[in-house]
Amino acid sequence: MRGFKRVPLPEGTVERLIGIACLSPSVGLSEPWRFVLVDDATRRAGIRGCFGVCNKEALEMQDPDRAALYARLKLAGLDDAPVQISVFADRTTAQGAGLGRRTMPETLDYSVAIAIHTLWLAARAEGLGVGWVSILDPARMTQILDVPSEWVFIGHLCVGYPLKEDDTPALEREGWEHRHAPDGVVIRR
Amino acid sequence: MRGFKRVPLPEGTVERLIGIACLSPSVGLSEPWRFVLVDDATRRAGIRGCFGVCNKEALEMQDPDRAALYARLKLAGLDDAPVQISVFADRTTAQGAGLGRRTMPETLDYSVAIAIHTLWLAARAEGLGVGWVSILDPARMTQILDVPSEWVFIGHLCVGYPLKEDDTPALEREGWEHRHAPDGVVIRR
Numbered sequence: 001m002r003g004f005k006r007v008p009l010p011e012g013t014v015e016r017l018i019g020i021a022c023l024s025p026s027v028g029l030s031e032p033w034r035f036v037l038v039d040d041a042t043r044r045a046g047i048r049g050c051f052g053v054c055n056k057e058a059l060e061m062q063d064p065d066r067a068a069l070y071a072r073l074k075l076a077g078l079d080d081a082p083v084q085i086s087v088f089a090d091r092t093t094a095q096g097a098g099l100g101r102r103t104m105p106e107t108l109d110y111s112v113a114i115a116i117h118t119l120w121l122a123a124r125a126e127g128l129g130v131g132w133v134s135i136l137d138p139a140r141m142t143q144i145l146d147v148p149s150e151w152v153f154i155g156h157l158c159v160g161y162p163l164k165e166d167d168t169p170a171l172e173r174e175g176w177e178h179r180h181a182p183d184g185v186v187i188r189r
Numbered sequence: 190m191r192g193f194k195r196v197p198l199p200e201g202t203v204e205r206l207i208g209i210a211c212l213s214p215s216v217g218l219s220e221p222w223r224f225v226l227v228d229d230a231t232r233r234a235g236i237r238g239c240f241g242v243c244n245k246e247a248l249e250m251q252d253p254d255r256a257a258l259y260a261r262l263k264l265a266g267l268d269d270a271p272v273q274i275s276v277f278a279d280r281t282t283a284q285g286a287g288l289g290r291r292t293m294p295e296t297l298d299y300s301v302a303i304a305i306h307t308l309w310l311a312a313r314a315e316g317l318g319v320g321w322v323s324i325l326d327p328a329r330m331t332q333i334l335d336v337p338s339e340w341v342f343i344g345h346l347c348v349g350y351p352l353k354e355d356d357t358p359a360l361e362r363e364g365w366e367h368r369h370a371p372d373g374v375v376i377r378r
């Protein structure tokens with residue numbers, strides 16, 4: 001979702017969505033998610049700038065036959081979404097006492113990705129849209145938001161009322177990529 | 190979920206759940222999920238052995254005051270679950286033409302974690318339970334399952350009918366860890 005109405009959300013909406021996200025499962029019940037509500041205009045401008053730089057670099061690396069299409073794609077709703085939430089994983093959390101993550105510490109990050117997905121589904125259920133922006137530099141996000149350097153940046157979310165509803169993924173609608181049948185991704189052992 | 194009835198799933202169930210998982214969002218519509226249905230007894234025994242080794246090492250690293258409790262926890266349903274699915278992320282996929290993942294290739298792994306969460310929710314909606322086993326060695330899983338070495342191991346799933354229903358997370362029930370209020374994980378910038 002990248003097209004948002006410039007309409008604020010009803011009071012308490014963001015807190016409710018985050019509360020639901022916090023009911024997600026997590027490795028060892030570590031609940032490693034950290035939600036940063038970004039309202040400050042200067043920080044928002046910094047994130048917008050970071051996206052601009054990263055997206056320009058991505059455009060320059062496109063195959064020539066794809067570059068024009070890439071340049072036409074709208075890849076973030078940073079200018080319009082009323083709510084922006086940056087989400088991090090606290091890799092240093094003591095909660096859960098390390099259970100389930102000794103060989104796979106990255107499961108902390110996966111737990112946070114799943115919490116974002118929960119927030120996303122809860123938002124959709126009340127008619128809101130969520131856009132996950134990943135065309136960003138994680139180290140720069142940590143600086144802009146002044147959060148602990150041990151936190152792993154997972155994603156930056158735009159949340160708001162969608163400009164329009166559509167069941168087809170935007171990248172499919174625009175001719176960038178299409179969904180494939182599940183048969184090709186299942187093997188038996 | 191770690192306690193499963195030794196009851197097979199109705200024909201077509203696994204394929205339906207994977208089909209729903211494949212409707213998940215993914216970075217750049219890359220659909221990087223790869224599902225490995227593990228039925229072979231030797232491979233299952235290999236995974237059971239891998240879990241045993243990793244869990245023993247984890248037990249040895251527990252604080253003395255936690256070790257007895259850790260040893261009592263049931264941390265996997267590998268002996269009883271009728272269905273086992275290993276899930277990987279194909280970091281080399283050309284699908285999506287790299288969109289959205291140049292600065293954050295790990296978003297491919299997050300997309301797969303979210304697909305697992307979708308499968309999990311779909312399973313719960315029809316009365317099934319899912320256990321995500323992470324006390325495993327990713328490199329060993331790649332060997333045991335003979336899958337491409339470029340695939341990133343995300344998690345091993347046990348799927349089946351739960352021995353009992355319970356809304357309280359098992360680790361909370363057992364006194365290992367408890368849920369915390371969302372207030373502590375939200376900051377404003």
